[in-house]
Structures are given as structure tokens and as C-alpha cells.
Amino acid sequence: MEWGKPDMLWALMALIIPVLIHLLQLRRYVEVKFSNISFLDEVNKEAKSHQRLKHLLILLTRLIAVGALVLAFADPFIPFGDDENSEQLAHNIVSLYVDNSPSMQAIGENGNLLQTAKAKALEIVDQYSETDRFHIITNEFNGTDSRYLTKEECAEKIASIKPSTIGRNVDVIISKTTDNISKAHNHNKNIYYLSDLQKSTHDLGEKFSPDTSINIHFIPSFANERPNIWVDSAWFSSPIATVGKQAVLNLRLKHNATSEVEGLNMRLDVNGERKAVGTYNIKPGLATDTVMRFSFDNPGDYHAKISIDDSPIRFDNTYYLGYEIVSKIRVLQISNDIQSEDVTSITRVCKSNDDAIEIENRQVLPDELELQNFDLIISNGLNSPSNGYLNILAKFVDGGGTVLIMPDTNEINPRAEMLMSGLGFGEDYVWDRSNELNAINSLNVEHPHFDGVFSSTPSKMDLPKSCMALRYKASAEVERLGSNWNGQIFLAKAHHGRGSSFLLGMPLGNEISNLTSHALFVPLVLRMVHTSRKSEINAITLGEENTITLREEFESGAAVRIISTDSSSSIIPEIRSVNGVSRLTLGPALTKPGNYKILKEGVQMGALGVNSNKNESDPKSWDVPSFRDELESKGWANVSVLEVSQTNLATLISNIESGRHLWWYLVLVVLLALTGETVLQKRWKITS
Numbered sequence: 260m261e262w263g264k265p266d267m268l269w270a271l272m273a274l275i276i277p278v279l280i281h282l283l284q285l286r287r288y289v290e291v292k293f294s295n296i297s298f299l300d301e302v303n304k305e306a307k308s309h310q311r312l313k314h315l316l317i318l319l320t321r322l323i324a325v326g327a328l329v330l331a332f333a334d335p336f337i338p339f340g341d342d343e344n345s346e347q348l349a350h351n352i353v354s355l356y357v358d359n360s361p362s363m364q365a366i367g368e369n370g371n372l373l374q375t376a377k378a379k380a381l382e383i384v385d386q387y388s389e390t391d392r393f394h395i396i397t398n399e400f401n402g403t404d405s406r407y408l409t410k411e412e413c414a415e416k417i418a419s420i421k422p423s424t425i426g427r428n429v430d431v432i433i434s435k436t437t438d439n440i441s442k443a444h445n446h447n448k449n450i451y452y453l454s455d456l457q458k459s460t461h462d463l464g465e466k467f468s469p470d471t472s473i474n475i476h477f478i479p480s481f482a483n484e485r486p487n488i489w490v491d492s493a494w495f496s497s498p499i500a501t502v503g504k505q506a507v508l509n510l511r512l513k514h515n516a517t518s519e520v521e522g523l524n525m526r527l528d529v530n531g532e533r534k535a536v537g538t539y540n541i542k543p544g545l546a547t548d549t550v551m552r553f554s555f556d557n558p559g560d561y562h563a564k565i566s567i568d569d570s571p572i573r574f575d576n577t578y579y580l581g582y583e584i585v586s587k588i589r590v591l592q593i594s595n596d597i598q599s600e601d602v603t604s605i606t607r608v609c610k611s612n613d614d615a616i617e618i619e620n621r622q623v624l625p626d627e628l629e630l631q632n633f634d635l636i637i638s639n640g641l642n643s644p645s646n647g648y649l650n651i652l653a654k655f656v657d658g659g660g661t662v663l664i665m666p667d668t669n670e671i672n673p674r675a676e677m678l679m680s681g682l683g684f685g686e687d688y689v690w691d692r693s694n695e696l697n698a699i700n701s702l703n704v705e706h707p708h709f710d711g712v713f714s715s716t717p718s719k720m721d722l723p724k725s726c727m728a729l730r731y732k733a734s735a736e737v738e739r740l741g742s743n744w745n746g747q748i749f750l751a752k753a754h755h756g757r758g759s760s761f762l763l764g765m766p767l768g769n770e771i772s773n774l775t776s777h778a779l780f781v782p783l784v785l786r787m788v789h790t791s792r793k794s795e796i797n798a799i800t801l802g803e804e805n806t807i808t809l810r811e812e813f814e815s816g817a818a819v820r821i822i823s824t825d826s827s828s829s830i831i832p833e834i835r836s837v838n839g840v841s842r843l844t845l846g847p848a849l850t851k852p853g854n855y856k857i858l859k860e861g862v863q864m865g866a867l868g869v870n871s872n873k874n875e876s877d878p879k880s881w882d883v884p885s886f887r888d889e890l891e892s893k894g895w896a897n898v899s900v901l902e903v904s905q906t907n908l909a910t911l912i913s914n915i916e917s918g919r920h921l922w923w924y925l926v927l928v929v930l931l932a933l934t935g936e937t938v939l940q941k942r943w944k945i946t947s
Contacts, residue, residue, distance in 0.1 A: 267333035277321035281314060316939050324932035331925035351387055352407075352446045354394040354436045355380050357417065358454035360426035361574040361875040365455070365482035373422060375480045376453040379908060380417045383451055383478075384410060386912040392443075396436055398425040398802070400847060405439050424574065424852055425802040426875040428460050430467040437470045448473045455480055456881040459874040463893040477900040478908075481880060488514040488523070488541065488569045489876035490578035495794035496550075496710075504555050504615075510565060510578075512539060512547040515877060519543065526566045527551045534563075558586040560866035562824055562854035575876045579854050581797040581866025588788055589632060590618040594639040597622060601665070601767040602639055604775040608784045616788055624648055627655075631810045631840065635661045635791035642667040643674045649681045656682065657756030658810060658840045661791035668727060668766045682760040683753040685733040696724035696773065697744035699765070706740050708752065708790060712782050723779055725772035729764035750783075757808070761787055798868040799845065801852065807843045809857070809865060812836040817859055821845065821867065824854045 357380050363373040384393060393413035396404045397420055408416060433450070440448050454461075456479045469475060489512065496507035508527065520541050527535040534553040541547050551565075565578040590609055594602045597620040609618035624630070636655060638644070652662050664679055671688045680686050699722045704713055728743040733751065741749035743764050751762040766772050774780050799805040813819060813836045821843070822829035828851045832843040843857070849869050857865035881889065887900050901911055 264332065264334050267329060270329040270332070271326065273325055273329065274322055277318055277325060280321070281318040313939065317936055320932045320936040320939065324929050324936070327925045327928040327932065331922040331929065335921045335925070350447065351391040352394070352440050352443045352448045353384070353387060353391060354396065354440050354448070354450045355383065355413075355417070356396050356432050356436055356450065356452045356454070357420050358452075359397045359399075359420055359423045360457075360460065361422070361424060361572075361871055362426070362455055362457050362460075362482070362878060363480075364422055364574065365485065365572065365878065367455075367480055367482045369480075372455055372480045372482055373420070376478075377417055377420055379453055379478055379480070379903070380451070381414060382908050383912050384413050384417070386909055394436070394439055395420075396432070396439070398423045398427050398432075399850065400427075400435065424850060424871050425847070426460050426872040427802060428462055428874075429454075430462075430464055433469050433475065434467070437473060440473065441470060450475045452477045453480065455482055456886055457875070457877075458879045458881055459877045461881060461886070463889060463895065465893070469895055469898065471896045473897065475895075475898045477886070477898070478903055479880075479883065479886075479900070482878065485571055485878060486514070486516050487572040487575070487876055487878055488512055488516070488567060489572075489575035489873060490565055490567060491546065491873055493565060493578060493580055493798065494796055495582070506553050506555050508535075508551045508553070508563075508565075510539075510549050510551065512541070512549070512567070513873075513876070514541050514547070515879065516541050517543050524568050525549075525551070527553065528564045528566070529553070529556075529561055530563075555584045558584050560856075560863055562856075562866050563868070564854065572876070572878065574871050575873065577852070577870075579798065579852060579868030579870055581854065581868050582794060583865065585792070587615055587617045588634050588792055590616060590635045590637065590788055590791070591625075591630075591633040592618060592620045592637040592639055593622070593624055593641065594620065595622060595641060599640070600769065600775075604767060604780070605637060605639070605784060608781050609788065611781070612785060616785075624651060627651055628812055630655055630660075631658070631812070633660070635663065635788055637663045637665070638678070639665050640667045641675065641678075642670060643672055644678045645674070646677075649678045652678070653681055653755065654840075656758035656760055658808065659757040659793070659795075661759055661761070661787070663761045663763065663787055665763045665767065666729065668768065668771065679731075679762060682762075683734055683755050684737055684751055684760070684762045685731045688729065688731040691728045691730050691745045691747070693726045693728075693744070696726050697728075698722045698724045699744055699749045700742040700746070702741040702749070702779075703739060706738070708738075708740055708786065712786055721778070723765065723772065723774040723777040725765045725774065727766050727771050729762075796868075797866060798870060799849075800870055800872050801849060802847060802872050805845045807832075807845065807857070807865070807867065809841045809843065811841055811864065813841045813859060818861075819843065819864075820858045821849070821855050822858060823851065824856060827851065828853070828855075 357376050359373055363376065365372050367375060369375045387410065389410050391410065392407040393410065394404075394407055395413060395416045432452070436450050440450070450473055452475060454477070456477070491511045491513045493511070494509050496509055510525070522538045523541065525537050525539055526533065535551040537549065537551055539547055539549045560581060560583050563580050563582065565580070567576050569576050592602060592605060596602065602620055606618055606620060609616045630636070630651065636652065638652070656662055662682065664682065666675060666679070666688065668690065671690070676686070676688050679688060702720065702722060703709070728745040728747055730745060730747045733748055734753065736753065737748070738752040739748050740752055743749040747764055748762075749764050751764065753760045753762070765774055767775050769775065797807065799807075813834055817834065819834055820829055820831055828849070830845065830848040832845050835842045835844070852869050852871050855867040855869055856863050857867060883900050883902050890898050890900070903911060
């Protein structure tokens with residue numbers, strides 16, 4: 260045991276005060292002559308012994324009270340560890356996390372939150388000795404963060420911390436910090452977590468539990484209350500971006516406003532050119548969905564930037580995205596007889612819109628690499644597809660392509676059934692036949708697949724007829740786009756991976772169906788073609804593991820880079836190419852928001868938008884009592900949340916650093932001693 264203020268032990272000389280009081284209170288007995296004291300002798304002896312015991316006990320309680328009070332002011336403590344038994348020079352291992360996420364740019368009671376946290380970190384370091392070792396971590400997770408620092412190096416690194424665009428959850432930070440300092444043995448380990456306790460990044464979860472051998476101290480800095488609006492996401496309404504087509508860009512804006520605001524400005528820039536401007540309104544408690552309209556230009560990759568005006572939080576006022584415009588949608592039709600009436604009917608429909616659609620008919624499926632050049636594959640009447648055919652189509656759909664299956668009307672053999680089952684439609688396929696043409700029961704015009712096909716929902720529709728209808732046990736995930744005359748599915752849609760498949764439950768032949776001559780045939784085919792390639796927006800979030808999929812297989816050793824449009828930032832991604840698809844894993848290497856180009860051998864292969872983490876946009880934070888309750892409810896042990904000010908931080912850290920302090924035990928002894936004296940005084944008067 261050691262003493263925090265050993266000079267206070269001189270005050271133990273005050274123990275003489277209770278002794279002097281005791282001596283002064285002793286009464287001298289005065290002799291009084293009395294004729295006969297034989298009857299009072301026993302009473303007198305008993306009174307003397309009681310009084311003597313009473314005074315001694317009172318003296319003892321007073322000595323204990325004074326002594327314990329002096330010892331409490333001397334601040335006794337039991338230090339952590341023992342330097343003599345330690346194998347390392349450092350007595351303490353101190354890890355400091357300084358939150359430099361975007362939310363720490365807010366203003367608090369003492370100014371900028373990041374600067375406040377850095378000042379607290381420097382003061383914490385100042386309370387430790389030169390022999391201690393330090394570890395500094397921020398949201399970037401740099402490789403140098405795992406290195407132990409001296410006190411001087413630690414101060415220099417804290418001073419060099421700059422704002423970051425990355426935000427991470429508390430469990431990720433604690434886990435990373437614990438991994439770094441858990442390797443040190445025979446040391447006292449403390450983690451100081453300096454943050455704003457933002458709720459969106461302080462979700463404790465249910466699965467994570469910190470290492471109980473490490474002391475964790477949360478030291479919050481709170482921002483002044485402020486509103487914020489941010490762009491949460493963006494997507495195109497149109498299924499495919501083709502030249503000259505009207506673009507409808509949907510935006511979702513979120514906020515924490517407490518009152519309604521109207522007429523706020525927003526802007527859309529594409530490749531540095533202003534394409535659209537608009538306004539939006541916000542209502543408390545509700546996200547705002549709005550649209551921006553413009554026209555798609557020439558084929559190629561485009562970089563877009565959506566901007567809003569909002570303060571004081573500005574890091575999330577811009578949303579970056581990339582997209583591609585194609586000149587034409589490419590369709591491949593596979594059939595045993597490419598001159599058949601069925602094949603010709605579909606070809607005729609596609610060529611009616613040849614400014615946007617290019618169709619090619621073949622008898623044999625090309626290899627997987629060439630197949631990636633197509634958007635829609637139509638498998639028309641194949642009666643015995645091979646296993647390789649099924650595998651290639653399944654991979655094509657998984658990579659984002661679309662397949663339309665039209666079964667052979669003569670028979671459905673096991674191979675054809677395997678093809679349809681493999682794409683997720685169901686099992687047990689058979690044709691139901693009728694002696695006359697029967698109209699299908701209904702068309703699900705409310706399904707999103709038919710958006711824009713009908714100007715209004717017709718009350719009565721002339722529907723196509725046939726004398727054959729496909730029957731099968733459909734999978735639960737299959738979407739019904741229409742019902743056939745036999746109660747089965749007229750047109751089914753199934754999803755697989757990033758793509759989708761269609762199964763037509765009606766034949767095309769004129770002798771058994773009027774579908775190819777029906778007015779519904781053209782919009783039905785064109786809609787499947789137009790939805791075959793999605794208008795994908797390439798937008799990722801900083802601080803997350805992100806993967807981009809390109810429909811092109813890169814050869815081994817290809818020089819691929821992701822570089823910002825202003826050339827200020829670039830990375831080399833990890834590449835995995837298989838089956839005509841390349842997946843680029845970016846990881847946490849990107850640290851700057853903006854528009855980026857995907858380059859292969861210097862040639863642009865795609866456009867990408869990199870955005871700040873939207874978790875940082877919602878400014879709601881925990882207060883200290885609520886966060887303590889949350890930590891306790893989640894079972895976090897050896898954790899404290901310190902309420903600090905500019906004046907008491909040094910004292911708090913000194914107490915943590917020195918060891919287990921015993922002064923409050925001594926205060927308890929003082930209270931018990933004083934209580935004992937009071938009880939003795941009152942009770943002795945009654946019994947004596």
C-alpha cells in the first residue's frame with residue numbers, strides 16, 4: 260500500500276486531542292462525611308467501573324474517528340502490479356481512441372469536439388510517467404496504430420490527428436484496441452475512449468463482450484443540439500439507361516428536423532455539368548422521397564453529384580454516384596430452329612425498336628466470356644438442354660443477367676425440367692391441353708414489372724388465348740405476373756443472385772395460341788427486354804468492405820486502379836475473375852469521398868461514387884446515465900463512463916493510474932466511529 264499525500268500523516272498528531280479531552284473530563288470525587296456507608300459501598304463501586312468503561316470506549320471511538328479521517332486525507336491506495344516482478348519496463352499500457360469521425364466536427368461547450376478530445380487525450384497522457392507505454396488509434400486503422408509509443412511520441416501523434424471521413428461502431432473500435440494491447444503481460448491496461456457517444460455508432464449489440472482484464476473508460480464530449488439533413492440513397496426508376504431516354508433519379512433524404520421546412524434547394528451535376536435543380540420539403544419524423552429528371556446522353560460511364568444546402572453539419576451534403584449509359588440492349592435468342600415462326604416473331608418485335616435493341620439468333624450458346632456482352636438470353640423451345648447449358652445460364656443470371664425460358668411444346672423431358680428447376684421456378688412440369696382456345700384468367704398489371712406499360716388500369720382486357728397451358732409446382736419465391744386459364748402461372752418471374760428469370764406458360768405457335776398476333780405480345784416482350792439490364796448506380800460507403808462487380812473477366816495480372824476524377828486519391832483493388840465476371844474488393848483503403856474512375860490498363864471500365872458513412876449523419880447521442888445503463892444491461896464489465904470537466908480530469912486520471920484507492924473506506928470508518936460514540940453517550944445515560 261502507498262500514500263497519495265504522505266505529508267498528511269503528520270496530522271496523526273491530532274490524536275492527542277481526544278486524549279486531552281478525556282483527561283479533562285475525568286471528575287475528582289469529593290469526600291462527604293456520612294455516618295454509615297455500608298449500604299452505599301456496592302453501588303459506588305459499580306458506578307465507578309461503569310463510568311471508567313464508558314469513558315474508555317468513547318475515547319477509543321474518538322481516536323478511531325480522528326485517525327481514520329487523517330488517513331483518508333492521506334489518500335492510501337493499493338497500486339496495480341509490482342515493478343519488481345514485471346518483465347517489462349513500462350508499468351502501464353495505455354490505449355487512447357480519439358474519435359475523428361465526421362460527427363466530431365460539431366461544436367460543443369468548449370469548441371470543436373475533435374480539438375476538445377485531443378486536449379483531453381494530451382492531459383491523460385500527461386498524468387502517466389515516462390516509463391509507461393502508449394497506443395493511439397483513430398478511425399483510419401492505419402498500420403502504425405499498432406505500435407507502442409513513448410510519452411513524447413504519443414503527444415506528437417495526438418497533435419497530428421486530423422478529421423476523418425470514416426466512422427466505426429464502438430465494438431469494432433474496442434475489439435481492434437483490445438487486440439493491440441492484450442499481448443502485453445504483467446501490466447495494468449487501460450483504454451480511454453474519447454468520443455461524442457453518437458447513438459448510430461455506439462450500438463453495443465448482443466454478441467460482443469469486451470475483455471474483462473482491460474479497464475475501459477469512456478470520456479464523452481457532447482455537441483450542442485443541431486438539426487441535420489442528408490442524402491441517404493439514390494436510384495433510377497428506369498430499368499435501363501439508354502441514349503436519349505428520360506432519366507428519373509429518385510432521392511431519399513433523411514433528417515432530424517423538429518419542424519416542417521419547405522422549398523429547400525438541391526442540385527444534380529453530371530460530369531461537372533449542371534443537369535437538374537429542384538426543391539424538396541421535409542416533415543418531422545418522416546424521410547423525404549423526391550425525384551430529379553434529366554436526359555441520358557451519349558453511351559459511356561458518367562459521374563454524378565447530388566448537392567443540398569444544409570448547415571452546420573456539411574460533410575453529408577453531397578452524394579456521389581456513378582452509372583453507365585448503353586447504346587443498345589443486346590438480346591441473344593437460342594433455338595434449335597432459328598428460322599421457326601416462334602423465333603421470327605420475337606426477332607420482329609425486337610427489330611421494331613432497333614434504335615435501342617440489338618438481337619442475335621443462334622443455335623448454340625457461346626462461351627461464358629462472350630455471353631457477358633448480352634443482357635437478355637431467350638431459350639426458345641429447347642427440348643434437351645445440356646447440363647453445361649444450365650450451368651452457364653445460372654451463372655449468367657447470378658451475375659446480373661436476365662433469362663426468358665419458353666418450353667418445348669412437344670414434350671418436357673428431364674433435362675428441360677432440370678433447366679427450369681435450376682433457375683428457381685419449381686418442379687413437375689406438364690402441359691395441360693384443351694380442345695379449344697381459352698383466354699388467360701388475368702394479368703397482374705399492378706406488378707412493378709408492368710410499370711409504364713399501361714397508362715391506366717383497364718377494367719376489361721382482351722387477353723391472349725391458347726389451347727395449352729403449363730402446369731407445375733411453383734416455388735414459394737416465384738412472382739406471378741399473370742394467371743393462365745388452367746389456374747397456373749401465365750408468366751412467372753424468379754430471382755437468382757443479382758439477376759432474374761422469366762418462364763412463359765403459354766406457347767407461341769399460331770395453331771395453338773394467338774399470343775404472337777395479340778396486341779399484348781409486343782409490350783410483353785419489349786418490357787422483358789427493357790428490364791433485362793438494370794440502371795445500376797455504383798455508390799459505396801467509406802469504412803465498409805465493398806465489392807464492385809464488372810461484367811468482364813480481367814486477365815491475371817491486369818493493371819487495375821481506382822482513381823478519383825481529380826487524381827487526388829487512388830487504390831489498387833483486389834481482383835477475382837471467374838466465369839466472365841470480375842469482382843473488385845476495395846476494402847477500407849479509400850478514405851476520401853468523391854467520384855472515382857475504374858481503370859484497366861489506363862482505359863476507363865466504370866464509374867463509382869464514394870460517400871461518407873451516413874451513420875455519422877444522425878447527431879443523436881447518448882447521455883451519460885443512459886449510456887451507463889446500456890453498458891450494464893449488455894453486461895460490459897470493467898467499464899466506466901466519466902463525467903469530466905477541465906478541472907477534474909487530471910484528478911480522475913491520477914486516481915485511475917495510481918491504483919485502488921481506499922479513502923472512501925476510511926470515511927465509512929469515521930462515520931461508524933461517530934455513530935458508535937453517539938450510541939454510547941445516549942445508551943449509557945439510560946443504563947447508568
